[in-house]
Amino acid sequence: MGIVYSKSDRTFTIQTKNTTYQMQVDPYGFLLHLYYGKKTDGSCMDYLLTYYDRGFSGNPFDAGDDRTYSMDALPQEYPSYGTGDYRSTALIVENADGSTACDLRYRSHHIFNGKYKIPGLPAVYADETESQTLEIVMEDAVTGVEVTLQYGVLPDYDVITRSEKIVYRGEGKICIRKAQSACLDFVQGKYDLLTFYGRHAMERTMQREPVTHGSHVIGSVRGTSSHQYNPMMILADENTTDQYGNCYAMSFVYSGNFKGETLKDQFGQTRALMGLQDEMFSYPLAEGETFYTPEVLLTFSGSGMNLLSQNLHRCIRQHICRGKYKESVRPVLVNSWEASYFDFDGDTLYELAKEAKHAGIDMLVLDDGWFGKRDDDNSGLGDWFVNEKKLGGTLGDLIKKINDLGVKFGIWVEPEMISEDSDLYREHPDWALTIPGRNPVHARNQLVLDFSRKEVVDHIFDQICKVLDQGNIEYVKWDMNRSLMDVFSRGTEDQGRVMYDYVLGLYDFLERIVTRYPDLLIEGCSGGGGRFDAGMMYYTPQIWCSDNTDALDRLQIQYGTSFGYPVSAVGSHVSAVPNHQTGRITSLHTRGVVAMAGTFGYELNLGKLSEEEKQEIRLQVEEYRKFAPLIQTGLYYRLSDPAREEYAAWAFVSEDQKEVLLNVVLQEIHGNMTVNYVKLQGLKCSAIYRDTETGKSYNGAALMEAGIPMPVEMGEFKAYQMHLTAEE
Missing domain, CATH: 2.70.98.60 (alpha-galactosidase from lactobacil brevis)
Incomplete structure (x- = not known):
C-alpha cells in the first residue's frame, strides 16, 4: 500500500x-x-x-x-x-x-x-x-x-x-x-x-x-x-x-x-x-x-x-472531527427552544434544569433570547451581552445554580448575524454585508456580518469570549439563520473574493474558539441542516441535523444524511407532540428510537409531561447510555429506503461483529396488514446471535438472508429495537 x-x-x-x-x-x-x-x-x-x-x-x-x-x-x-x-x-x-x-x-x-x-x-x-x-x-x-x-x-x-x-x-x-x-x-x-x-x-x-x-x-x-x-x-x-x-x-x-x-x-x-x-x-x-x-x-x-x-x-x-468529543459519548441534553422559545426567565430555566436532573439528563442548553434586547427575532443580534434583567441575575449565578443540581450548562449563539435594531449596527452599519445605495434584502429581519474582514471577526470573537468566560459553559450551539445576499465588503476592492474570504473568517473564528476552550463541545447549526458538511465538522463534531424534529420526517432526513456523515455528528432530539413543525403525533417510544440514530437529547418542556412520560424518559436515557458507544462508533447499515418501503430500518454493528442494535419504525398500517421481514447486514454468517431481551437465538446467515418478521400491531408508527449479541 x-x-x-x-x-x-x-x-x-x-x-x-x-x-x-x-x-x-x-x-x-x-x-x-x-x-x-x-x-x-x-x-x-x-x-x-x-x-x-x-x-x-x-x-x-x-x-x-x-x-x-x-x-x-x-x-x-x-x-x-x-x-x-x-x-x-x-x-x-x-x-x-x-x-x-x-x-x-x-x-x-x-x-x-x-x-x-x-x-x-x-x-x-x-x-x-x-x-x-x-x-x-x-x-x-x-x-x-x-x-x-x-x-x-x-x-x-x-x-x-x-x-x-x-x-x-x-x-x-x-x-x-x-x-x-x-x-x-x-x-x-x-x-x-x-x-x-x-x-x-x-x-x-x-x-x-x-x-x-x-x-x-x-x-x-x-x-x-x-x-x-x-x-x-x-x-x-x-x-x-x-x-x-x-x-x-x-x-x-x-x-x-x-x-x-x-x-x-x-x-x-x-x-x-x-x-x-x-x-x-x-x-x-x-x-x-x-x-x-x-x-x-x-x-x-x-x-x-x-x-x-x-x-x-x-x-x-x-x-476530521477533533477534540475531547470526537469519539466520546456526548452528554444527553434538553434544549430550551421548543420548551419556551423566547418566553423564559432565570426561574423557569432553573425549573427546567431540575426536571432534567430528575430525568437523568446531563445538560440544559439555553437557546435564543438571553442577550441584548432580544424578546423576539427582530432585534439584538450583535449585542452579545447578557440580559441580566431577564435572567434575574448574572449568567454566572444561573450557571452555578444549575451546576449545583448536577446539571451541565450550554448556550446558544449566532455570531455571524446582526440586527438593524442593535447597538452594534448603530455603531458600525458598514460591518454588515450591504450594497451601497441599495436597500438590503431581509431574511428573518436580520443582516449578515462581514466575516471577510478581520476587525469584524475580532470584535465578535472578543464579545463571545466574554460570555463564555462568565461561568462553566460546556456546550455552544452555533446557529446561522439566513443565506447571504447583498455580498459587498467595504474591506476590499475585489468583491469576487468576499464569499471565499467570509468562510475563511468563519473558520478563523472557530479555530480560535476551539483552541481557547479545548473542552467545549460546539454543535453547528444553520436553521438545522443548512451547513451540514465535513468542513464544519472539523470544528463542530456534531451538527443539528434539521429544525424538523418530527419523527417520521426525520426518518427520511437521517436516511439521506447517513450516506455521507457519521451518526456521531447528527444532532437528533425527542420533541413534543403534536410536533411543532408538522402537527403529527407519534409515541414517545418511537420518537426515542428515531432520535437514538444521533447524538440524542430532548427539545420539549419536561415540566408539562405526565409522571408516566417522565418515567419513560428516565428509562429512555438509561437505554441510550447503554447503547451509545455502539451507536456512535459501530458500523451503520441502511436496511431499507423509507421513501419507498412501509418501514424504515437501520442497524449498528460493532466492528468485531459481536454486537448489533436493530431499529425499525413502521410507517404505514393497513387493514389485514402484511408482515414486513427485515434483513440484517454485516453479521458473521456462522455466529449465533441472542436477543438480550427475549433470550431467543438466531443464526447470522439466516438473519441476513431470510430476515426477521416485524410484529403486526394496531396503531400508527410503531417502533422496535432489538439488541443482539454473538454467543461465544
Missing part, C-alpha cells in the same frame, strides 16, 4: 487497502487519469487510452500533425480551460493580459509520509504512520501559473483526498474564475448519480438518476453549503445497491458556496467535478500570492454503498 512512481512509464499509482488510483504523465507533459476502482497489481494501464481523429476536437500545438491527440477526449487529472478541452473544466484563469487560458504541464513531484495541511482551511489530519502525501507540480510556462495537485492517502480507510495550491509567479494580476478541487474522468461505464436535495426543515433527500448527456449540476450560492443541496455526491454503477456494486463518493470539506457537476460527453465518457462555486467568484492573485482550494474526500467501494458510507463515516469521525 502507498504511493509509487514508475520512472519508466511515468505513472503514479496510489494503493489503498482495497482500491487503486492511477495516473500518467504523457509525452507532452499532460497528466492523464488512467484508473480508479478495485485494487489491481498496480501495473501500467495506459492501454485504456484511445486515440482517434475526431471532428471539432482540437489538438495541442505540440501534437503537430497528429489529429488523433485531443484534450477534448482524453481523461485528465486536473483539466484547465485553454488546452482544447471543451467539457466543463476544473480551472479557469483570466490572465494579466485579459486572455483566458491555462495550459498546465508536469514539472515535478514529491512523495512524503504524513498528510498535507491547508492553511486556514479544514482538512483530514493523520500522522506519518497512517498517511502519505503526493504533490504533483504543474505549471503554465507562458503565464507563470503554478498548480500543485495534492493527494492525501489514508490506506486503511480507502480514502484519497484532493486539494490544490495555486501560485502566481508572473507579473501583474490574474483572476481565478473557477477552481474545482477534484475531477474524476471515466472513459466508459453506465452510472447513476446520487445527490441530496432539500429545503429548510426537509434536508438531504436522496435523488438517484442516470448520468445522461449534458451536465447535472448541484451547488449553492447562499454563502453556506445550504439546505437545498448537500456538498456530497455519489457516482454508482447503474445496478449498485447498498449491498452490492461499484460506487464512488466525493465529499467537499467546505462550508460555503460549492458546485458539483457530473456530465456524459459526446463520446460517452463521464466526468465528475467537485469544488468551489464559480458564480460570485473571481479571486485575484498578484505576483507571489497563493490560493488554496478546499479539500475533497474521495472513496470507492466495490461492495455497495453501505461500505462507501462507512469509509466516509470512519474518516470524518476519526480524522
Whole structure:
C-alpha cells in the first residue's frame, strides 16, 4: 500500500487497502487519469487510452500533425480551460493580459509520509504512520501559473483526498474564475448519480438518476453549503445497491458556496467535478500570492454503498472531527427552544434544569433570547451581552445554580448575524454585508456580518469570549439563520473574493474558539441542516441535523444524511407532540428510537409531561447510555429506503461483529396488514446471535438472508429495537 512512481512509464499509482488510483504523465507533459476502482497489481494501464481523429476536437500545438491527440477526449487529472478541452473544466484563469487560458504541464513531484495541511482551511489530519502525501507540480510556462495537485492517502480507510495550491509567479494580476478541487474522468461505464436535495426543515433527500448527456449540476450560492443541496455526491454503477456494486463518493470539506457537476460527453465518457462555486467568484492573485482550494474526500467501494458510507463515516469521525468529543459519548441534553422559545426567565430555566436532573439528563442548553434586547427575532443580534434583567441575575449565578443540581450548562449563539435594531449596527452599519445605495434584502429581519474582514471577526470573537468566560459553559450551539445576499465588503476592492474570504473568517473564528476552550463541545447549526458538511465538522463534531424534529420526517432526513456523515455528528432530539413543525403525533417510544440514530437529547418542556412520560424518559436515557458507544462508533447499515418501503430500518454493528442494535419504525398500517421481514447486514454468517431481551437465538446467515418478521400491531408508527449479541 502507498504511493509509487514508475520512472519508466511515468505513472503514479496510489494503493489503498482495497482500491487503486492511477495516473500518467504523457509525452507532452499532460497528466492523464488512467484508473480508479478495485485494487489491481498496480501495473501500467495506459492501454485504456484511445486515440482517434475526431471532428471539432482540437489538438495541442505540440501534437503537430497528429489529429488523433485531443484534450477534448482524453481523461485528465486536473483539466484547465485553454488546452482544447471543451467539457466543463476544473480551472479557469483570466490572465494579466485579459486572455483566458491555462495550459498546465508536469514539472515535478514529491512523495512524503504524513498528510498535507491547508492553511486556514479544514482538512483530514493523520500522522506519518497512517498517511502519505503526493504533490504533483504543474505549471503554465507562458503565464507563470503554478498548480500543485495534492493527494492525501489514508490506506486503511480507502480514502484519497484532493486539494490544490495555486501560485502566481508572473507579473501583474490574474483572476481565478473557477477552481474545482477534484475531477474524476471515466472513459466508459453506465452510472447513476446520487445527490441530496432539500429545503429548510426537509434536508438531504436522496435523488438517484442516470448520468445522461449534458451536465447535472448541484451547488449553492447562499454563502453556506445550504439546505437545498448537500456538498456530497455519489457516482454508482447503474445496478449498485447498498449491498452490492461499484460506487464512488466525493465529499467537499467546505462550508460555503460549492458546485458539483457530473456530465456524459459526446463520446460517452463521464466526468465528475467537485469544488468551489464559480458564480460570485473571481479571486485575484498578484505576483507571489497563493490560493488554496478546499479539500475533497474521495472513496470507492466495490461492495455497495453501505461500505462507501462507512469509509466516509470512519474518516470524518476519526480524522476530521477533533477534540475531547470526537469519539466520546456526548452528554444527553434538553434544549430550551421548543420548551419556551423566547418566553423564559432565570426561574423557569432553573425549573427546567431540575426536571432534567430528575430525568437523568446531563445538560440544559439555553437557546435564543438571553442577550441584548432580544424578546423576539427582530432585534439584538450583535449585542452579545447578557440580559441580566431577564435572567434575574448574572449568567454566572444561573450557571452555578444549575451546576449545583448536577446539571451541565450550554448556550446558544449566532455570531455571524446582526440586527438593524442593535447597538452594534448603530455603531458600525458598514460591518454588515450591504450594497451601497441599495436597500438590503431581509431574511428573518436580520443582516449578515462581514466575516471577510478581520476587525469584524475580532470584535465578535472578543464579545463571545466574554460570555463564555462568565461561568462553566460546556456546550455552544452555533446557529446561522439566513443565506447571504447583498455580498459587498467595504474591506476590499475585489468583491469576487468576499464569499471565499467570509468562510475563511468563519473558520478563523472557530479555530480560535476551539483552541481557547479545548473542552467545549460546539454543535453547528444553520436553521438545522443548512451547513451540514465535513468542513464544519472539523470544528463542530456534531451538527443539528434539521429544525424538523418530527419523527417520521426525520426518518427520511437521517436516511439521506447517513450516506455521507457519521451518526456521531447528527444532532437528533425527542420533541413534543403534536410536533411543532408538522402537527403529527407519534409515541414517545418511537420518537426515542428515531432520535437514538444521533447524538440524542430532548427539545420539549419536561415540566408539562405526565409522571408516566417522565418515567419513560428516565428509562429512555438509561437505554441510550447503554447503547451509545455502539451507536456512535459501530458500523451503520441502511436496511431499507423509507421513501419507498412501509418501514424504515437501520442497524449498528460493532466492528468485531459481536454486537448489533436493530431499529425499525413502521410507517404505514393497513387493514389485514402484511408482515414486513427485515434483513440484517454485516453479521458473521456462522455466529449465533441472542436477543438480550427475549433470550431467543438466531443464526447470522439466516438473519441476513431470510430476515426477521416485524410484529403486526394496531396503531400508527410503531417502533422496535432489538439488541443482539454473538454467543461465544
